[in-house]
Each structure stands twice: as structure tokens, then as C-alpha cells.
Amino acid sequence: MLDLSFHTSPNRILVKDAVGHTTLDTSQPMPHILQTATVSLSVSFPTSGSSNSHQHTTASYMFNYQDCQMQYVCGYQNVCVWETRNGVYGYYCDNVNVCEWKNVCTTKQGWRNEVSCSVLRSYQAREWEQVQNIASIINGIDADFIQVKVSGSRTAAGTDPWYGTFVGTLPAGEILSQGSMILESAFQPGGASWLRRIMSIYVENGIVKVKFKSSNKAINGRSESNGVVSIYYDPPSQGTPVNYPDPASSVFDFASSFNLTFHVTIGKFTQ
């Protein structure tokens, strides 16, 4: 005798398929769809504040130079003249004290000082979040579950000091988000995480919302040498000083933007 698999009573409907698997049992809460929604929106994750610190180092190079000065110098020297002395005309030389202005030079040591600058940019830690509404639920029903697929693209990508563009994993097509979705990650040398960006879709007060979160540690970029920024001489008379302003370091912009479309099914369990 066939064991009928359709059972019903005022409290319950139970249906089993041909191999005995339950396909419907109203005695257990069953999820049903309240509504669906497809909503597109954009998000822009911000960059972090940063500042430069400059480190100056001086390299000095010695050189010799002639230090010449006009001096009034007196000294004995032979002074010879043609003249008549004691009735005799001749060429006479006398050792006499002679004073005169002379350019007197001495060899001295001087220094050429070259100042180099390196710049280290420090980025601040930042915790950031933004909430956007996706859909209001009919009758303000407090939904029990949501199913979400996400499609979209990254329209601007942040960069870091070491590896360039942040790692992003959002491909073309509709992707299951399963509560949350990781959008971007970035790593320090050696690979330790320093930046993560996610989005989470949730229900609050009868509204389906998406919360975007970004978190990054404080990091230092790589030290960048910008070469010689000034030259000066000791003594100053030995050269014209050269001065350039301290240059800024490269600035890495952490900002990223996404255009996203959410395909949401909102549901509730029957009692």
C-alpha cells in the first residue's frame, strides 16, 4: 500500500517528495520574500591626513684658497740708482728700509658645505564609516533576513607608498555578498595588513541599509632623498650660496570610489 506523503490538519501541511524528503512543512517557520529592490549608489572612501618631516644632513668638503689682503709693508731692501757720489758717477745700491702697500696672500683652508634633505611622510590612522539607505521595507516590517548580490566597479583606486594600487576584488557581474563584502585591502612591506575596506548590508528600523567602513593604521611612507637643497661656504667669501626650498615628498592618496548596484531580496519567516 502506498504510504501517502501529503498530510494535512488544521495546524499543519506536510508534503514529502517521492523519495521521502520533506518539501513543505508548515509546522516550521518558513522564509518568504517580502519584496525585492535594485538600487544603485556611489561611495567615496576618503584619504588620511598626512604630514612631512624633513631631515637635513650636511657634508663638508675642504679646499685651499689664497687669502690676499693689501698691507703696508716695511722692509729692508736694496735700492740701486745711477748717481754721483763723492764726485764719482756710478750705480750705487743701498740697503734701506722701504715701506709700501702690497697685496699679501696666504694659503688657507676653506669649507664647501652641501646640505641634503630627505623627507618622510607620515599618514594618520583613520576609522571611517558611512551609512546609506537601500530600501524601505513595505509596511515597516522588521525583516528577518536579506539576500544581497552586488555588481559594480571601482571608479578610483587609492595607492600606497610601496605597492601602488590597493588590492581590490570586485569583478564584473553579480556577486553574492553574504552579509558583508571586502572591497579593498592594502599591505605594508612583508605583507601585514594596514588598510581594509568593507561594506555590510543590514536591516534597521524597517530600512535596508549599507554601511561602508574603512580602517587604516598610521603608517610612514618610505624616506625619499631629494638631494642637495643648499650650498654655503666657509668663509662666505669663497662662493655664492645656493638655496632651494625643501621639496615635499610624494603624496599617496588613499581615496577610492565605487559605483555599486545592490540587488536585494528582503524576507521574513512565518511563525
Place this chain on the structure above:
Amino acid sequence: MPKKLFANGVSGDVAIYEGGHEAAFTSPLANLDKVYFHSSLDYVGVAHIYNGVISHPARAASAESDKYLVNNKRPLNGTQEWPLLSFPNAGYVPHGILVVNGEQMPGAAPVQRNGAASSRYIMLRMTQTSAILREHWHTFNDSLAALNVTYSLYVFTGPIAQSGDKTLLITPTQMIASRGKLNTSYRYIRSVAANPDFRLIRGPVADVRGGGLRIVTPAGTVIDDGVYNGSFAGTPSKGCSI
């Protein structure tokens, strides 16, 4: 009040609701607190199931030196896809739930890590006719060993329009009601207290803090990246079976 089972042969609607509240039969969405079952509701069924193991190949460590970094390497990265299911075009892109080694992970979640950050991320891409597993990997100084991952995928039905010429049909092994909106040829999901096949959720399963990431799966498993310093504890979920 006692429960009441009522069927309307003209509309094909079948419902169990709180006796004395006839509006629960005629307007179930506006009276959900009085409805125990109503065939015109869009119950979620499972249209397709995949169970299997995907062998993710080994990924080599990066060999490309960074001119700024003495002992570290620029990351290598790539993607690979595996079709898990093909199915007849339902006219819409269905939802689903992917279970990875017994856990429901967020989209683009890491399933393998070696060293500081060489990682393998997985996600599921749905089309109207297929479900495609996508791996995105990147390696730094460390390689990724080959990895076998067990996946279960449940592809759900969407809202089903009324169709056909039968308002109500009951056979020993099948029930069609509300002119086809309810059809037990789909395996309808039911809430269960223990050993669920998967869980339905209404909130986040991941958080970021201090530059790190924490995942708390709907089953309560906590996965940290060693950097996260927040206190995210997860979101309650409802276990379900088919």
C-alpha cells in the same frame, strides 16, 4: 485562538492562520502576525544545489623585487574561475548561499593565508544560467600551497508569478497552490534549531578596525587577520534546512 486551515478553490490559496482573523487569509502581508502559512506568499525554495570539492592550484611567491624594498617583493596577483552550476534560464539572476568548508563567508573573503599576507580570496558570481566560483589571489614573499576546498551552494527561487491553469492541485507527493505560486517541486526552506544546512542573516558578518579585518560567520566562527583590534561579535542568524 485555534489555528484554521482554509483553502479557496477559486484563487487556489491555501492558508493556516489564526482563527477569527479572516483578513489574514485575504491580506496576508498586512497581517503577518496572524499567518502561519499562506500559499500566496513568496516562499523561498531551493532550485539548485552544488556540493563538491574544488582543487585550488598552488600559487608561487613573488620573485619580483621592489627597488625600494630590500627583502620584500612586489605582489603577484591573478584570478581563476570555476563554473559550479549551470541551470535553465529562470529569467532573473538568482540569489544563493555559498558555504565554504562548512562556513558562510562574506563576499571576497580570504580562505587561505600564508606568511603575512599572501592570500586567496573567493567569491561567487551569479548569472541567469550559471553560478561561477571566482578566486582572486595575491602573493608576496610566501607562496600559497595547493588547497582543496569543499563548497556547498544553494541557489534559491525568486518570487514566482502565477501561471498555469490549475489553481489548486494536491497529489500524494506534490502540492500546487495559488495558481502555481506555491509548488512543492521546489524544496522549501524551513527554520531548524540544530544542524542547519545554512543560515539566513540580516546583518554584517565582518568588521574592520585598526587596519585589520575580523569575520564572524553566521555560525559564530571568528576569523581574525592578526591586526584587527575591535570587538565585533557577529549578527544573529536563523539556521535553515531544505
